[in-house]
Amino acid sequence: MKNYIKLANFEINRVSKLFTVLLGITLIVQIVGVIVEARKYLNMANEKMYEEMMSIAEFLEMFNQMSFIQVVRSVWFLGPIALCIAGVAFYIFLIWYRDWFGRNTFVYRLLMLPTSRLTIFFAKITTIMVMTLGFVAFQLILLPIELLIFKGMVPSDFRNDMGVREVVSSMPEISIIIPGSLLELILYYGAGLLAVSILFTGILFERSFKWKGIFAAVLYGAVAVVLFISPLLLQEFVVDHFFYPLELFLLEIVMGLIIFAGSIWTSGFLLKKKITV
Known part of the structure; x- marks a missing residue:
């Protein structure tokens, strides 16, 4: 600390x-x-x-x-x-x-x-x-x-x-x-924090693998976006609006937390194993 x-x-x-x-x-x-x-x-x-x-x-x-x-x-x-x-x-x-x-x-x-x-x-x-x-x-x-x-x-x-x-x-x-409320503040800036973590991980991919890393960074960003909106895609095209709005909202939060944790883990791995001095 x-x-x-x-x-x-x-x-x-x-x-x-x-x-x-x-x-x-x-x-x-x-x-x-x-x-x-x-x-x-x-x-x-x-x-x-x-x-x-x-x-x-x-x-x-x-x-x-x-x-x-x-x-x-x-x-x-x-x-x-x-x-x-x-x-x-x-x-x-x-x-x-x-x-x-x-x-x-x-x-x-x-x-x-x-x-x-x-x-x-x-x-x-x-x-x-x-x-x-x-x-x-x-x-x-x-x-x-x-x-x-x-x-x-x-x-x-x-x-x-x-x-x-x-x-x-x-x-x-x-x-x-x-934002007009504490909840909106957490949601908006939580989403911003998630986006920054994805960009940071993409930068570390590029620094780790150079030109190949650019492709890896773009692919990682695309996968993260698809994962984040997957509950919405599921709701719209698979389960025919099965989830209630609150359930869908909670699923989005869970997916965001999973992606954020994944970005932290991936960044840590790249910093420890792939970026050398």
Whole structure:
């Protein structure tokens, strides 16, 4: 456990610069987006009311009050989120490959540490999850600040006030990133953890067998996906909707746990037996 904590802390420190940069971009771009979108709406309101002599009632009847959803649906808000997701996806590969291709092939020193090689796998997957949850936590902190800026800029007569929960629930793409309940949080990020473990195992296949490993990695990923959706395929094409929704849900969880355990075992085997220093 002590070696795992040290390795996880080491890996988190290695990603801290990238993590900080992405957080800074998210902070600046989203706040600028709130200001730009609010000013755009207010400029339109001024133009209609002062140049075209519309009353407030006429303007609101035609254009409606401004909602924070207009900000959330803009590239100013979704762009940084997409960038953070891309950053995490990129780092899933970088966290392994830079150890091989970096200066002095650092992976050799890493694999020679006096600890189980599987500890390296757990430390790296922990780093990815900490990075992901860190982005989500930062977005949850940032949303109330952005709502305050929005309320400070747009007069009450011209805005439709919403809370953080309403904003999140009204955007399906955001509610996946920021789940509305503990169960959804466990399910969504459990599925993400499973996907990362499969990718890690695929990377280790490639590192173990080179070109043949690429084929093995693709095959492993395909088998994992088929196994995961096998209860759904069984339900649809074999047993004619025999299972109740709750039973099907539990079967999916069980299959996910089996695949996750299989990824851990396979990764451990590859690290111990196939990757040499």
